[in-house]
Amino acid sequence: MATMRDPLVKVDHLPASPDLLKVTVGRLETGKSWVVDFRTVPHWLNAGATQSGKSNLANALIVGLAPQPVALVGFDLKGGVEFTPYSPRLSALATDRTESLKLLDDLVGLMIDRMGLCRQAAARNIWQLPPALRPVPIVVLVDELAELYLMADKSEKDEIARTSTALLRVAQLGRAFGIYLFCCGQRIGSDLGPGVTALRAQCSGRICHRVNDPETATMTLGDLDPAALASARAIAAETPGVAIVASQDGQWYRARSFYVSEHTAEHAAKTYAHLALPWDEITAHLPDYDPSELIDA
Numbered sequence: 258m259a260t261m262r263d264p265l266v267k268v269d270h271l272p273a274s275p276d277l278l279k280v281t282v283g284r285l286e287t288g289k290s291w292v293v294d295f296r297t298v299p300h301w302l303n304a305g306a307t308q309s310g311k312s313n314l315a316n317a318l319i320v321g322l323a324p325q326p327v328a329l330v331g332f333d334l335k336g337g338v339e340f341t342p343y344s345p346r347l348s349a350l351a352t353d354r355t356e357s358l359k360l361l362d363d364l365v366g367l368m369i370d371r372m373g374l375c376r377q378a379a380a381r382n383i384w385q386l387p388p389a390l391r392p393v394p395i396v397v398l399v400d401e402l403a404e405l406y407l408m409a410d411k412s413e414k415d416e417i418a419r420t421s422t423a424l425l426r427v428a429q430l431g432r433a434f435g436i437y438l439f440c441c442g443q444r445i446g447s448d449l450g451p452g453v454t455a456l457r458a459q460c461s462g463r464i465c466h467r468v469n470d471p472e473t474a475t476m477t478l479g480d481l482d483p484a485a486l487a488s489a490r491a492i493a494a495e496t497p498g499v500a501i502v503a504s505q506d507g508q509w510y511r512a513r514s515f516y517v518s519e520h521t522a523e524h525a526a527k528t529y530a531h532l533a534l535p536w537d538e539i540t541a542h543l544p545d546y547d548p549s550e551l552i553d554a
Protein backbone atom coordinates (compact mmCIF):
# COMPACT_ATOMS: atom_id res chain seq x y z
CA MET A 258 0.00 0.00 0.00
CA ALA A 259 1.41 3.43 -0.91
CA THR A 260 2.09 5.64 2.06
CA MET A 261 3.50 8.60 0.16
CA ARG A 262 1.65 10.59 -2.45
CA ASP A 263 2.36 9.07 -5.81
CA PRO A 264 3.64 11.94 -7.95
CA LEU A 265 1.83 10.42 -10.92
CA VAL A 266 -1.56 10.74 -9.24
CA LYS A 267 -2.96 13.98 -10.55
CA VAL A 268 -4.60 16.12 -7.91
CA ASP A 269 -7.44 16.96 -10.25
CA HIS A 270 -8.41 13.29 -10.34
CA LEU A 271 -9.00 13.14 -6.60
CA PRO A 272 -12.50 12.01 -5.72
CA ALA A 273 -15.20 14.38 -4.54
CA SER A 274 -15.68 14.85 -0.81
CA PRO A 275 -17.13 11.67 0.72
CA ASP A 276 -19.87 13.76 2.34
CA LEU A 277 -21.07 15.26 -0.93
CA LEU A 278 -24.74 14.48 -1.58
CA LYS A 279 -25.16 12.85 1.84
CA VAL A 280 -27.65 14.16 4.38
CA THR A 281 -28.38 12.75 7.83
CA VAL A 282 -32.13 13.20 8.03
CA GLY A 283 -33.00 11.32 11.20
CA ARG A 284 -32.37 8.22 13.23
CA LEU A 285 -33.04 4.56 12.56
CA GLU A 286 -34.74 2.46 15.20
CA THR A 287 -31.40 0.70 15.65
CA GLY A 288 -29.96 3.99 16.96
CA LYS A 289 -27.83 4.57 13.86
CA SER A 290 -28.10 7.65 11.70
CA TRP A 291 -30.62 7.69 8.91
CA VAL A 292 -28.62 8.96 5.95
CA VAL A 293 -29.94 9.80 2.51
CA ASP A 294 -26.88 9.32 0.30
CA PHE A 295 -27.64 10.10 -3.32
CA ARG A 296 -24.34 8.77 -4.58
CA THR A 297 -25.13 5.34 -3.18
CA VAL A 298 -28.88 5.37 -3.75
CA PRO A 299 -29.59 7.88 -6.52
CA HIS A 300 -33.37 7.95 -6.66
CA TRP A 301 -35.98 7.91 -3.90
CA LEU A 302 -39.71 7.56 -3.45
CA ASN A 303 -41.03 9.30 -0.33
CA ALA A 304 -44.66 8.30 0.25
CA GLY A 305 -47.13 9.16 2.97
CA ALA A 306 -50.61 10.39 3.78
CA THR A 307 -51.26 14.02 4.54
CA GLN A 308 -49.57 15.08 7.81
CA SER A 309 -47.36 11.99 7.86
CA GLY A 310 -44.06 13.87 7.65
CA LYS A 311 -43.16 13.95 3.95
CA SER A 312 -42.55 17.69 3.81
CA ASN A 313 -40.55 17.60 7.02
CA LEU A 314 -38.20 15.15 5.32
CA ALA A 315 -37.93 17.36 2.25
CA ASN A 316 -37.11 20.24 4.62
CA ALA A 317 -34.33 18.14 6.17
CA LEU A 318 -32.89 17.52 2.71
CA ILE A 319 -33.01 21.21 1.79
CA VAL A 320 -31.18 22.10 5.00
CA GLY A 321 -28.56 19.38 4.41
CA LEU A 322 -28.00 20.05 0.71
CA ALA A 323 -28.20 23.86 0.73
CA PRO A 324 -24.56 24.36 1.88
CA GLN A 325 -23.21 21.77 -0.57
CA PRO A 326 -21.90 22.42 -4.10
CA VAL A 327 -24.99 20.94 -5.76
CA ALA A 328 -27.84 22.37 -7.80
CA LEU A 329 -31.36 21.91 -6.48
CA VAL A 330 -34.42 21.99 -8.69
CA GLY A 331 -38.06 21.58 -7.72
CA PHE A 332 -41.30 20.37 -9.25
CA ASP A 333 -44.26 21.61 -7.28
CA LEU A 334 -47.44 21.36 -9.26
CA LYS A 335 -49.55 22.45 -6.32
CA GLY A 336 -48.91 25.96 -7.60
CA GLY A 337 -45.50 26.12 -5.94
CA VAL A 338 -46.86 26.50 -2.41
CA GLU A 339 -44.43 23.98 -0.92
CA PHE A 340 -41.18 24.93 -2.62
CA THR A 341 -41.49 28.62 -3.48
CA PRO A 342 -40.18 29.62 -0.02
CA TYR A 343 -36.99 27.70 -0.88
CA SER A 344 -36.58 29.29 -4.30
CA PRO A 345 -33.56 31.42 -3.27
CA ARG A 346 -31.53 28.18 -3.19
CA LEU A 347 -33.26 26.51 -6.14
CA SER A 348 -31.77 26.75 -9.61
CA ALA A 349 -35.19 26.12 -11.15
CA LEU A 350 -38.74 25.56 -9.97
CA ALA A 351 -41.59 24.24 -12.14
CA THR A 352 -45.05 25.02 -10.83
CA ASP A 353 -47.28 23.95 -13.72
CA ARG A 354 -47.32 21.31 -16.40
CA THR A 355 -45.78 23.43 -19.15
CA GLU A 356 -42.89 24.50 -16.93
CA SER A 357 -42.45 20.89 -15.81
CA LEU A 358 -42.11 19.65 -19.33
CA LYS A 359 -39.60 22.37 -20.19
CA LEU A 360 -37.55 21.60 -17.08
CA LEU A 361 -37.64 17.85 -17.75
CA ASP A 362 -36.55 18.45 -21.34
CA ASP A 363 -33.62 20.47 -20.00
CA LEU A 364 -32.71 17.69 -17.57
CA VAL A 365 -32.80 15.11 -20.36
CA GLY A 366 -30.71 17.48 -22.52
CA LEU A 367 -28.16 17.86 -19.72
CA MET A 368 -27.97 14.13 -19.32
CA ILE A 369 -27.30 13.56 -23.01
CA ASP A 370 -24.69 16.31 -22.90
CA ARG A 371 -23.00 14.75 -19.87
CA MET A 372 -23.08 11.39 -21.59
CA GLY A 373 -21.08 12.89 -24.47
CA LEU A 374 -18.65 14.51 -22.05
CA CYS A 375 -18.04 11.21 -20.28
CA ARG A 376 -17.67 9.35 -23.56
CA GLN A 377 -15.02 11.81 -24.77
CA ALA A 378 -13.07 11.49 -21.53
CA ALA A 379 -13.47 7.70 -21.43
CA ALA A 380 -15.21 8.06 -18.07
CA ARG A 381 -18.09 5.83 -17.00
CA ASN A 382 -19.74 8.56 -14.96
CA ILE A 383 -19.24 12.18 -14.00
CA TRP A 384 -17.30 11.18 -10.86
CA GLN A 385 -14.52 9.77 -13.03
CA LEU A 386 -14.10 13.13 -14.74
CA PRO A 387 -11.44 15.56 -13.51
CA PRO A 388 -13.09 18.07 -11.16
CA ALA A 389 -12.45 20.90 -13.60
CA LEU A 390 -14.63 19.13 -16.18
CA ARG A 391 -17.18 17.64 -13.80
CA PRO A 392 -20.63 19.18 -14.14
CA VAL A 393 -22.56 20.16 -11.06
CA PRO A 394 -24.66 17.37 -9.52
CA ILE A 395 -28.37 18.11 -9.58
CA VAL A 396 -30.91 16.96 -6.98
CA VAL A 397 -34.47 17.06 -8.28
CA LEU A 398 -37.19 17.37 -5.64
CA VAL A 399 -40.71 16.49 -6.75
CA ASP A 400 -43.41 17.53 -4.32
CA GLU A 401 -46.58 15.67 -5.33
CA LEU A 402 -45.64 13.07 -7.89
CA ALA A 403 -49.26 12.25 -8.80
CA GLU A 404 -49.78 15.80 -10.08
CA LEU A 405 -47.34 15.07 -12.91
CA TYR A 406 -49.50 12.17 -14.05
CA LEU A 407 -53.06 13.33 -13.36
CA MET A 408 -55.13 14.29 -16.34
CA ALA A 409 -57.81 16.98 -16.06
CA ASP A 410 -58.95 16.38 -19.63
CA LYS A 411 -57.90 14.45 -22.71
CA SER A 412 -56.00 17.41 -24.20
CA GLU A 413 -53.30 16.82 -21.58
CA LYS A 414 -52.72 13.23 -22.60
CA ASP A 415 -49.71 13.92 -24.82
CA GLU A 416 -48.06 16.25 -22.34
CA ILE A 417 -48.46 13.69 -19.58
CA ALA A 418 -47.01 10.94 -21.75
CA ARG A 419 -43.98 13.14 -22.53
CA THR A 420 -43.56 14.11 -18.88
CA SER A 421 -43.71 10.50 -17.82
CA THR A 422 -41.18 9.39 -20.45
CA ALA A 423 -38.75 12.20 -19.62
CA LEU A 424 -38.91 11.55 -15.88
CA LEU A 425 -38.32 7.86 -16.46
CA ARG A 426 -35.36 8.64 -18.73
CA VAL A 427 -33.83 10.81 -16.00
CA ALA A 428 -34.33 7.96 -13.52
CA GLN A 429 -32.77 5.42 -15.87
CA LEU A 430 -29.63 7.40 -16.66
CA GLY A 431 -29.37 9.98 -13.91
CA ARG A 432 -27.10 8.00 -11.58
CA ALA A 433 -24.12 8.03 -13.94
CA PHE A 434 -24.63 11.63 -14.98
CA GLY A 435 -25.20 13.20 -11.58
CA ILE A 436 -28.95 13.83 -11.68
CA TYR A 437 -30.83 12.46 -8.69
CA LEU A 438 -34.55 12.23 -7.93
CA PHE A 439 -36.40 12.58 -4.66
CA CYS A 440 -40.11 12.07 -5.42
CA CYS A 441 -42.69 12.71 -2.71
CA GLY A 442 -46.32 11.72 -2.94
CA GLN A 443 -49.47 10.91 -1.03
CA ARG A 444 -50.53 8.43 -3.60
CA ILE A 445 -48.11 6.42 -5.69
CA GLY A 446 -50.55 3.90 -7.11
CA SER A 447 -50.59 2.01 -10.39
CA ASP A 448 -53.84 3.87 -11.21
CA LEU A 449 -51.54 6.78 -12.16
CA GLY A 450 -50.44 4.73 -15.14
CA PRO A 451 -47.58 2.46 -16.19
CA GLY A 452 -45.11 5.38 -16.05
CA VAL A 453 -45.30 5.42 -12.26
CA THR A 454 -44.73 1.69 -11.99
CA ALA A 455 -41.70 1.97 -14.28
CA LEU A 456 -40.38 4.93 -12.29
CA ARG A 457 -40.75 2.98 -9.07
CA ALA A 458 -38.59 0.22 -10.46
CA GLN A 459 -35.77 2.79 -10.93
CA CYS A 460 -36.07 4.20 -7.41
CA SER A 461 -34.09 1.93 -5.13
CA GLY A 462 -34.57 4.27 -2.17
CA ARG A 463 -38.00 3.85 -0.60
CA ILE A 464 -39.48 5.76 2.29
CA CYS A 465 -42.98 4.95 3.42
CA HIS A 466 -44.55 7.18 6.07
CA ARG A 467 -48.03 6.49 7.41
CA VAL A 468 -50.31 5.90 4.44
CA ASN A 469 -54.09 5.80 4.06
CA ASP A 470 -54.38 3.50 1.10
CA PRO A 471 -52.75 0.08 1.21
CA GLU A 472 -51.85 0.39 -2.47
CA THR A 473 -49.43 3.24 -1.88
CA ALA A 474 -47.66 1.20 0.80
CA THR A 475 -47.60 -1.75 -1.56
CA MET A 476 -46.26 0.39 -4.41
CA THR A 477 -43.60 1.89 -2.16
CA LEU A 478 -42.45 -1.22 -0.34
CA GLY A 479 -44.38 -4.16 -1.73
CA ASP A 480 -41.64 -5.53 -3.92
CA LEU A 481 -39.41 -5.72 -0.86
CA ASP A 482 -39.94 -7.79 2.29
CA PRO A 483 -43.70 -8.18 3.11
CA ALA A 484 -42.85 -7.56 6.78
CA ALA A 485 -41.80 -4.02 5.80
CA LEU A 486 -45.28 -3.48 4.41
CA ALA A 487 -46.93 -4.69 7.61
CA SER A 488 -44.69 -2.41 9.65
CA ALA A 489 -45.55 0.60 7.46
CA ARG A 490 -49.23 -0.03 7.86
CA ALA A 491 -48.82 -0.07 11.64
CA ILE A 492 -47.39 3.50 11.83
CA ALA A 493 -49.56 5.61 14.14
CA ALA A 494 -50.95 9.02 13.19
CA GLU A 495 -49.50 10.51 16.40
CA THR A 496 -45.93 9.96 15.24
CA PRO A 497 -45.38 12.07 12.12
CA GLY A 498 -41.92 11.58 10.70
CA VAL A 499 -41.88 7.85 11.44
CA ALA A 500 -41.29 5.86 8.29
CA ILE A 501 -40.12 2.55 6.94
CA VAL A 502 -36.92 3.11 4.99
CA ALA A 503 -35.48 0.68 2.51
CA SER A 504 -32.62 0.96 0.11
CA GLN A 505 -30.48 -1.21 -2.03
CA ASP A 506 -28.82 -3.26 0.70
CA GLY A 507 -32.10 -5.21 0.83
CA GLN A 508 -32.58 -4.26 4.50
CA TRP A 509 -35.44 -2.15 5.77
CA TYR A 510 -35.65 -0.11 8.95
CA ARG A 511 -38.16 1.80 10.98
CA ALA A 512 -36.86 5.34 11.35
CA ARG A 513 -37.88 8.82 12.40
CA SER A 514 -36.79 12.02 10.75
CA PHE A 515 -35.44 14.92 12.79
CA TYR A 516 -37.96 17.69 13.13
CA VAL A 517 -37.02 20.41 10.61
CA SER A 518 -39.47 23.28 10.38
CA GLU A 519 -40.30 25.13 7.18
CA HIS A 520 -38.80 28.18 8.82
CA THR A 521 -35.45 26.41 9.28
CA ALA A 522 -35.44 25.21 5.68
CA GLU A 523 -36.38 28.68 4.44
CA HIS A 524 -33.57 30.17 6.49
CA ALA A 525 -31.07 27.67 4.99
CA ALA A 526 -32.33 28.49 1.49
CA LYS A 527 -31.72 32.20 2.09
CA THR A 528 -28.38 31.71 3.83
CA TYR A 529 -26.98 29.66 0.94
CA ALA A 530 -28.76 31.51 -1.86
CA HIS A 531 -25.34 32.50 -3.26
CA LEU A 532 -24.68 28.80 -4.04
CA ALA A 533 -27.75 28.54 -6.28
CA LEU A 534 -26.40 28.40 -9.83
CA PRO A 535 -28.85 30.04 -12.23
CA TRP A 536 -30.53 27.49 -14.48
CA ASP A 537 -29.61 29.53 -17.56
CA GLU A 538 -25.98 29.12 -16.61
CA ILE A 539 -26.28 25.36 -16.06
CA THR A 540 -28.00 24.90 -19.42
CA ALA A 541 -26.21 27.68 -21.35
CA HIS A 542 -24.08 25.34 -23.44
CA LEU A 543 -26.95 23.03 -24.45
CA PRO A 544 -27.55 23.16 -28.18
CA ASP A 545 -31.01 23.86 -29.53
CA TYR A 546 -32.59 20.47 -29.79
CA ASP A 547 -35.88 18.77 -30.30
CA PRO A 548 -36.48 17.20 -26.87
CA SER A 549 -38.66 14.44 -28.28
CA GLU A 550 -35.65 13.21 -30.27
CA LEU A 551 -33.62 12.97 -27.09
CA ILE A 552 -36.39 11.20 -25.26
CA ASP A 553 -36.90 8.68 -28.04
CA ALA A 554 -33.14 8.17 -28.42
Ligand SMILES: Nc1ncnc2c1ncn2[C@@H]1O[C@H](COP(=O)(O)OP(=O)(O)OP(=O)(O)O)[C@@H](O)[C@H]1O
Binds near residue numbers: 305311314515516517
Ligand atom coordinates in the same frame (compact mmCIF):
# COMPACT_ATOMS: atom_id res chain seq x y z
N1 LIG B 1 -39.96 13.95 12.54
C1 LIG B 1 -40.89 14.72 13.06
N2 LIG B 1 -40.89 15.03 14.36
C2 LIG B 1 -41.84 15.83 14.89
N3 LIG B 1 -42.85 16.39 14.19
C3 LIG B 1 -42.90 16.12 12.89
C4 LIG B 1 -41.92 15.28 12.25
N4 LIG B 1 -42.23 15.19 10.95
C5 LIG B 1 -43.33 15.95 10.77
N5 LIG B 1 -43.74 16.50 11.93
C6 LIG B 1 -44.89 17.39 12.10
O1 LIG B 1 -46.06 16.74 11.62
C7 LIG B 1 -46.86 17.62 10.87
C8 LIG B 1 -47.04 17.06 9.47
O2 LIG B 1 -45.78 16.99 8.82
P1 LIG B 1 -45.58 17.34 7.29
O3 LIG B 1 -46.12 18.68 6.97
O4 LIG B 1 -44.16 17.05 6.98
O5 LIG B 1 -46.53 16.23 6.66
P2 LIG B 1 -46.85 15.98 5.13
O6 LIG B 1 -46.87 14.50 4.98
O7 LIG B 1 -45.97 16.74 4.24
O8 LIG B 1 -48.32 16.55 5.04
P3 LIG B 1 -49.07 17.21 3.77
O9 LIG B 1 -49.15 16.14 2.72
O10 LIG B 1 -50.41 17.53 4.36
O11 LIG B 1 -48.27 18.41 3.35
C9 LIG B 1 -46.17 18.97 10.89
O12 LIG B 1 -46.72 19.76 11.92
C10 LIG B 1 -44.73 18.62 11.22
O13 LIG B 1 -44.07 19.64 11.89
